[in-house]
Amino acid sequence: MTGERGVPPTTVGRLPRYLRALAGLGAQGVATASSRTLAAAAGVGPAQLRKDLSFLGSHGTRGVGYDVEHLSRRLTVALGLTSRRRVVIVGIGHLGHALANYSGFAGRDFTVVGLVDADPEVVGTTVAGLEVQPAERLARVVAEGAATIAVISTPADVAQDVCDTMVAAGVTGILNFAPRALRVPPAVDLRVVDLGSELQILAFHDRRKTELSS
Amino acid sequence: MTGERGVPPTTVGRLPRYLRALAGLGAQGVATASSRTLAAAAGVGPAQLRKDLSFLGSHGTRGVGYDVEHLSRRLTVALGLTSRRRVVIVGIGHLGHALANYSGFAGRDFTVVGLVDADPEVVGTTVAGLEVQPAERLARVVAEGAATIAVISTPADVAQDVCDTMVAAGVTGILNFAPRALRVPPAVDLRVVDLGSELQILAFHDRRKTELSS
DNA sequence: TAGATTGTTAATCGATTAACAATC
DNA sequence: TAGATTGTTAATCGATTAACAATC
Numbered sequence: 001m002t003g004e005r006g007v008p009p010t011t012v013g014r015l016p017r018y019l020r021a022l023a024g025l026g027a028q029g030v031a032t033a034s035s036r037t038l039a040a041a042a043g044v045g046p047a048q049l050r051k052d053l054s055f056l057g058s059h060g061t062r063g064v065g066y067d068v069e070h071l072s073r074r075l076t077v078a079l080g081l082t083s084r085r086r087v088v089i090v091g092i093g094h095l096g097h098a099l100a101n102y103s104g105f106a107g108r109d110f111t112v113v114g115l116v117d118a119d120p121e122v123v124g125t126t127v128a129g130l131e132v133q134p135a136e137r138l139a140r141v142v143a144e145g146a147a148t149i150a151v152i153s154t155p156a157d158v159a160q161d162v163c164d165t166m167v168a169a170g171v172t173g174i175l176n177f178a179p180r181a182l183r184v185p186p187a188v189d190l191r192v193v194d195l196g197s198e199l200q201i202l203a204f205h206d207r208r209k210t211e212l213s214s
Numbered sequence: 215m216t217g218e219r220g221v222p223p224t225t226v227g228r229l230p231r232y233l234r235a236l237a238g239l240g241a242q243g244v245a246t247a248s249s250r251t252l253a254a255a256a257g258v259g260p261a262q263l264r265k266d267l268s269f270l271g272s273h274g275t276r277g278v279g280y281d282v283e284h285l286s287r288r289l290t291v292a293l294g295l296t297s298r299r300r301v302v303i304v305g306i307g308h309l310g311h312a313l314a315n316y317s318g319f320a321g322r323d324f325t326v327v328g329l330v331d332a333d334p335e336v337v338g339t340t341v342a343g344l345e346v347q348p349a350e351r352l353a354r355v356v357a358e359g360a361a362t363i364a365v366i367s368t369p370a371d372v373a374q375d376v377c378d379t380m381v382a383a384g385v386t387g388i389l390n391f392a393p394r395a396l397r398v399p400p401a402v403d404l405r406v407v408d409l410g411s412e413l414q415i416l417a418f419h420d421r422r423k424t425e426l427s428s
Numbered sequence: 429t430a431g432a433t434t435g436t437t438a439a440t441c442g443a444t445t446a447a448c449a450a451t452c
Numbered sequence: 453t454a455g456a457t458t459g460t461t462a463a464t465c466g467a468t469t470a471a472c473a474a475t476c
Contacts, residue, residue, distance in 0.1 A: 248432085248434090268435055272434080275434075277431075279433070280434090
């Protein structure tokens with residue numbers, strides 16, 4: 001049993017930012033950083049940073065700060081980035097294409113092991129060095145690639161079917177870009193990126209700025 | 215002064231989902247929906263749905279439910295989707311390209327009025343029916359297009375500069391895809407989509423499932 | 429009227445922030 | 453030792469959920 005039992009979801013959501021901030025400081029040659037410095041780089045408050053890190057155990061030195069190198073390693077372990085995660089991307093339209101080529105996806109920590117699409121025009125083409133597989137082979141691609149993470153960038157109407165198939169095939173984490181609420185078993189982790197909603201939320205605030213003529 | 219003063223941010227974040235759920239029900243021919251039905255379609259609890267909607271005023275009928283048509287209109291107004299918002303996209307790489315073609319962006323509610331990139335190879339090409347403009351023209355593209363919303367899909371190192379330029383040119387809402395924390399004035403609304411972080415968060419949970427060998 | 433369902437209040441829960449004792 | 457800064461506790465704040473009176 002390690003120290004990070006019961007890390008709150010909001011804290012988990014900030015850990016990647018801390019890791020990135022540390023990488024930035026490290027690249028600048030900074031060896032030790034206070035919570036104040038590190039928090040500023042990550043765009044949060046120092047109290048929040050210390051509280052978040054405390055869930056992973058005690059990794060700073062009082063009166064001194066945090067060792068950039070040591071804390072980076074600690075966060076890398078906490079985030080499960082010590083071994084590469086295998087990812088399948090389903091739906092190779094404009095967005096899926098972009099994701100397959102995205103450096104954050106195909107980088108050090110993740111390996112794209114399969115691309116799947118339903119369109120015969122797309123199947124068989126090579127995207128980001130991989131041949132796009134047909135929809136019928138979805139379960140096999142997941143199982144044979146031993147993928148644990150799936151990215152869904154299909155049209156909304158097939159997203160739930162695709163999701164069900166992949167969960168049955170062994171995926172435990174899903175990143176959904178399709179504008180549709182998906183149902184997954186409790187053991188499967190679901191994250192949603194809803195681009196349309198993001199714009200609409202901006203529109204909400206925009207409206208309140210421009211229509212001050214009340 | 216309308217009814218939606220002080221709508222909590224978490225509620226605002228769910229309004230687009232409600233609007234989409236209503237559209238789905240409407241397409242099925244459903245004229246009236248209870249909070250239970252609508253909440254199920256949106257993937258939230260009925261209590262939360264009613265509480266969220268109550269911030270916009272009283273729009274249901276006790277003992278009956280919500281009129282799908284009427285509530286849709288109400289949400290459309292609340293979200294500021296009665297007039298089209300003008301959007302500029304900066305950084306026309308794989309992702310920017312996908313976003314320019316994304317139906318949720320170029321659809322009924324939003325108009326892409328400008329595409330900007332720094333790469334001479336990309337400048338001058340036509341993407342989604344628009345000619346990509348050079349970086350030097352960024353401020354002019356924003357001002358002349360009267361854009362209020364900006365999408366940043368540039369590399370991280372130029373994101374803050376791009377952001378500053380656009381804020382100065384009149385943008386009031388920013389959707390940032392660059393993996394970098396941006397600073398904006400309080401009056402500017404900033405939303406962040408961090409694709410790399412999303413995968414790392416999935417990896418965090420994935421690790422805890424696969425490494426139960428403690 | 430009786431049954432159903434909203435809108436709202438109160439209770440619970442979790443997250444953030446502030447303050448400070450521990451300690452380098 | 454004196455100054456600095458963590459790790460943690462307590463206080464604040466906000467969001468969710470449950471319960472129910474209002475009312476169609």
